[in-house]
Amino acid sequence: MLRYTLLRLLGAIPTLLFVIALAFLMVRAAPGGPFDSERALPPEIEANIARAYHLDEPLPKQFLRYLGGLARGDLGPSFRYRDYTVGELIANAFPMSLKLGSMAMLLALIVGIGTGVFAALKKNSLLDRAVMAVAMTGISIPVFVIAPLLVLLFAVKLQWLPAGWSGGGGARALILPVITLALPQIAYIARLMRASMIDVLGSDFIRTARAQGLGTARVIRFHALKPALLPVLSYLGPAIAGILTGSVVVEEVFGVPGLGQFFVRGALNRDYTLVLGIVIFYATLIVLLNLLVDILYGVIDPRVRYR
């Protein structure tokens, strides 16, 4: 178990290096420098700036310097937010995104699994079909369409909930962003859960359990739930990536001061170091969380053997 975890951790290193190198090279391949402006600077000043940011060194050396910085948790200075380093910006903004994302994930799991089990038990009923049609719609419609529509309905027309983050953002301000972020995942998890639950309920050991006189609730709770959860568990990796991507849109629409918003602002401002830093941060996060999901999978399913 420990050996497997360590091996997987080691295996993640080439992937991470590849991600970092790709992102780094893409930024360096950019036409024009980060300090280009309409006003031409005297060559001495330009040279000075280049030296201060080590832009005059050969590319491999710059990359090694960047990697060295990464190892110490230093992502370099932001080119637009002059008083902050990229690390500080991420550290300030990420907790808000984490809060939003983990609440959405929790909501998606609870509602998605619940709906899926329910639909599987009422298989092919009118209710089941209605739920699955809604789920298909939920998967098809992107977050950036759902988000403004929910704002239009609940904030502008009905005025039940605040539309944005004004006033510091209390619990009420969190409701719409969390729901928006969770909806596509709820739809996906419900579909997965329904399919795997139907599959498991048709298997022999469930028939045996029923033959022994167990009621539906007990069969689900003690026998069917755990094996049926496995596909959902392996979907957690993509789900995390989906929530991260979604948070970029949701934070933009609702004005949540999180990392996604910084990412979009950085992208629109061409703040190279900030965008590079956030891409690397996101990629690392996803690779590590995927690893965690894999390990968890082994814990829940004893048939998975570590090689």
Add this chain to the structure above:
Amino acid sequence: MSRAIKVSAGTLTIVAIIAIVAPWISPNDYLTTDFSNILQKPGLASMHLFGTDDLGRDLFVRTMLGIRVTLLVAIVASIVSLVIGVLYGATAGYVGGRVDAVMMRFVDSLYAMPFIFFVILLMVVFERNFLLIFVAIGAINWLDMARIVRGQTLSLRERPFIEAAKLMGVSTPAIIVRHIAPNLIGVVVVYVTLTIPQAILVESFLSFLGLGIQEPKTSLGALVDAGVNQMETASWMLLIPATLLAIILLCFNFLGDGLRDFFDSRSHE
């Protein structure tokens, strides 16, 4: 063929035809601003079927152009991903052995990557280039295609006609291009219909964030973004493009799912 396939294919055809033809017929164009007619409500009386935006531009023509751009980006991006995916998957499956293992391991590790962020990075680094959007979206969507194609190729390569080609001394690249690839068409068609909505999603996501199609050109994602800014005074600016985008995505998803089931059930018989 199920009803879902027919209905969604029909809807998509109608939408595409209207989007292509209507801008030619309409008396309005997508560029002209008319400041005496800003934020007109949708209706026939004003000659603006979908109303006008905050610059007084006709939204019907803009929406139709948006659909054109969205469909065009999606189709070109799908072709890019198709070419990469088929060549990559067919090579891995046909050559097999260690090459296959390394190539598919590479695909596996790419799966874990948040590609959309790399596309955003690409958009930041290079100017927001129309062509680049196609290529970037295509370049991230080929993974599924490569996997499916590889699986098919594994079974194809044991077939007698491939052996015959080999015996006749046809080179490996020629076998892949001329004998393997044409036999993959059935599977590939199904997965292209499933790739198109993904490409539409990426394009409209980028345009929504302001990183995709640039003004005065437009796409459905850009129109939804413009609609968000005006939704309190002019909700139609949001509702119309949002609904159309949702319909197009739903149709492609139903079509892809339906086709997959159709081919699956046929292959099981």
